[in-house]
Amino acid sequence: MSPVVAGVLQFLALAVALGLAYRPLGDHLARVYSSDRHLRVEKWIYRAIGANPATEMRWPAYLRGVLAFSAVSLLFLYLMQRLQGSLPGSLGFVSIPADQAFNTAASFVANTNWQSYAGEQTMGHLVQTGGLAVQNFVSAAVGIAVAVALVRGFAHSRVAGASRPGAADAGALGNFWCDLVRGTVRVLLPLSLIGAVVLVACGAIQNFSGIHEVGQFMGGSQQWNGGAVASQEAIKELGTNGGGYFNANSAHPFENPNGFSNLFEVFLILVIPFALTRTFGTMVGSVKQGYAILATMVTIWVCFTALMMWTEYHHGGPALTAAGGAMEGKENRFGIGGSSIFAVATTLTSTGAVDAFHSSFTGFGGGLTMLGMQLGEIAPGGTGSGLYGMLIMAIIAVFVAGLMVGRTPEYLGKKIGTREIKFAACYILITPALVLTFTAVAMAMPSTLTSMTNGGAHGFSEVLYAYTSGANNNGSAFAGLNANTPWFNTSIGLVMLLGRFVPMVFVLALAGSLAEQQPIPETAGTLRTNKPLFTGLLVATVMIVAGLTYFPALALGPLAEGLAS
Template sequence: MGPVTAGVLQLLALVGALALVHIPLGSCMARVYSSKRHLRVEKWIYRGTGVDPDTEMTWTAYLRGVLAFSAAGVLFLYLLQRLQGVLPGSLHFASVGPAQSFNTAVSFVTNTNWQSYYGEQTMGHVVQTAGLAVQNFVSAAVGMAVAIALVRGFAFSPARFGSRGGTAVRTGELGNFWSDLVRGTVRILLPLAAVAAVVLVARGALQNFSGIHGVGQFTGGSQQFNGGAVASQEAIKELGTNGGGYFNANSAHPFENPTPFTNLLEIFLILVIPFSLTRTFGVMVGSVRQGYTVLATMATIWLGFVALMMWTEFAHHGPALQAAGAAMEGKEVRFGVGGSSIFAVSTTLTSTGAVDSFHSSFTGLGGGITLLGMMLGEIAPGGVGSGLYGMLVMAVIAVFIAGLMVGRTPEYLGKKIGAREMKLAAAYLLVTPALVLVFTAASMALPTPGHSVLNPGAHGFSEVLYAFTSASNNNGSAFAGLNANTDWYNTTTGLAMLLGRFLPMVFVLALAGSLAVQRPVPVSAGTLRTEKPLFTGLLVGAVLIITGLTYFPALALGPLAEGLA
């Protein structure tokens, strides 16, 4: 079997598995977030934290919950790292420095999992399990909660009413953040991650709390390695589109990703919730065809990127690539070019950032594809939760564009898209590009951060652009070749992660609140049918054109210049 055939077969198997679970998982998640019942363990959590899970929240109250919970997570994880030297199970590792502790705490709370350190040489068992692994669960649950809040903004029809000063007013309530957070963690992420971890252990992934061991080498000498709860963290890092690796080699390490089967399983885990959330969306708004439209948009972009990546990496340009049969530099022979290409596209079109190959060693155009995947906003299918709400914002933009074409007030799912909604959607779109381009420009212009660039020229520019694209989009993968463990990069990428995660959430929840207070608009002959293939094409075009106009000049200076050289 040739490598191209093997890659195509892996892709077909993956698509089949995702299709098989789409309806049951998507419908299950809709029931989870719509149920009025609380499990016993959930009641214990609410009682212990003093939370009333049945209190309805407006968008401002929902946002305060998101920000307060995330701020507490940053503080806890920061202190845990600073105190590591005196904690049990530290493996005799020293406490982590202030700048790196800040960067790592922000990274894991924002679902970015950017790592400017060697995991097996820096973090002990307590920090890995009680700190990083816990944030892998709850940061993903926060993203899902915000997405569900936006779906409720569309779904609540008619809007519920309350009383204020004796006058009936629209309350615009979006549910309860604490209930959504707990349910996403307890009912969805924990069971799926537990099953995935067992499968990974069965296939050879590491799972223990051993200390540091010395092993001999074939060429003489010895090296040290430590164990850890690797499989359990690997499962949720992929399932929650987090991405932080227990080891520096991430999912290319045989302890994290032992076989081609586990490699395909990890790609499946990355994609399964984001793709299935489109079904959840369709069920909750009362039209599964609307969910299929969003799914078709995501799938079209994802499949297109996979095809382009395989083409660039199998292109055989140059004698070295022809001798190897493909662009094998930086790729694991266990997985091949096909498996590595699918993984690279999936991890950069979501907010995962896990890698099973060296993205810096991809061809110039292949590296550009990974960059462009993040620049789209990671919406095809995107991160857990963030992909769905990002695509719904793009749908609002697409509906507005269609409305301008026909001279009609745009509507989406029975809600009018007016000036307020468009301002919020535009603000959402502008935040991330501004962070990426401003921080990249500053890093290239200032002399001190310039010393971290090990590869001058177009590739060096791509490394810096990739770093801030990854941080601002909460991806977490790296092009490598860039020394990011400096005060400048730890601080600036930390700020990019914070602003890139929570400013968009502000605009999303404000948009949800604005939609929730609207009366539904009845469907008429002039209403744009957003469940039709025509709208899928319009949405794909809007995503690609808006991203291209924003980032093409920067891409022309980096990966395009390198690829065409």
């Protein structure tokens, strides 16, 4: 079997598995966030944190909950790292320096999982499991909660006249603490448990062993430590987090042992973001609306995967021809097909896990990974963030269509007026502003040159990729940039926090504005947003908005490198 055919078959198997999981998981998520019943363990948690799950929150209160919880999480994780040398289970590792501790805390709380440290050489068992792994769960749950709040804004007057059963306030979006707990207890914990068992069966390790001296084939020895790897690997993919237990991330055989585990991890990355479109359709009372969003995501995902396979399999040159494609930086046990599928999935979502070094991809291949993040990671995007990002794009597309026909834009029975479009515009502008501004500042600093392994277009791509990854809450890196410096640790940490929480402000403000509106009846002139025409319009909107914003920067980096090779 040729490598190309093998890669295509892997992609088809993945698509079938996602299709089988789409409806049951999407419906389960809709029931979780629409139910007015609480599990016993959830009631215990509410009592422990002093929350009343029956309280309905308008968007300012919901936002305060998001920010307060995230701020406490940031402080807690920062202190754990600073005190690591005095904590049990540290494996003898010292405390993390202040700038790196801030960067790591910001990274995991913002669901980015950018790592400027080598995991197995820096973090002990307690920080890995009690700090980083916990944030993998709750940061993902925060993202889903914000997405569900936006969906309730659309659904508020369309389903039983309320955002969810029992809601009386016209602008209520639900209860953040309730959504956070339910997402963790009913969705992420059980699914990650299943995922961890599968990964252990594949050969991923799961223990709390100490440091071992391991002999090497060429002589000498190396130190390795174990850890609760399979459990952290499952939630890092399922929650679209991406932080690896080991420095090599999902290219490490302890995290990703074989071809089946590789494809299974891609499945974990994509399954919740895709299923949330079904949740959206169910909650707004029209599954066809969910299918339209799904079709947009799938179209972009399939096109990016096909382009990645093409550029990595057929890149010219005698060495690449002899190897059957661009194998530099890729694991033999995954091949070009598995690595291409993984790279596209991890950069079109906010995951950041890698099973190959993106810096070693071809010029155009590296550009595709960068563009996938720059689209806003919405195809299908991160857990929650992908859905609300695509819904923002849908509002922009409806607004553009309204301008073309001279009609007031409407989406799901809600008028898209001046206030709504301002929130949407601020959402799509904040991330490019962070990426381009900080990239420009970094490139103007002489110290940046000492952090870059490469010069020219590839060196610029390293810096552009770093801030793109941070601002879009992805976390993957273009290997070659030494980001463990006070400047990069601090600036990328700030970019991650701003890129995560400032857009959430506009999402929740938009949700509150929509929830206060009364539904508008459909007429003969209403744009049908559940038809293929709208899907095409939405795909074009996504590509044009991102392409026009980032094309000049891409032309200086990966496009220049690709054309020169």
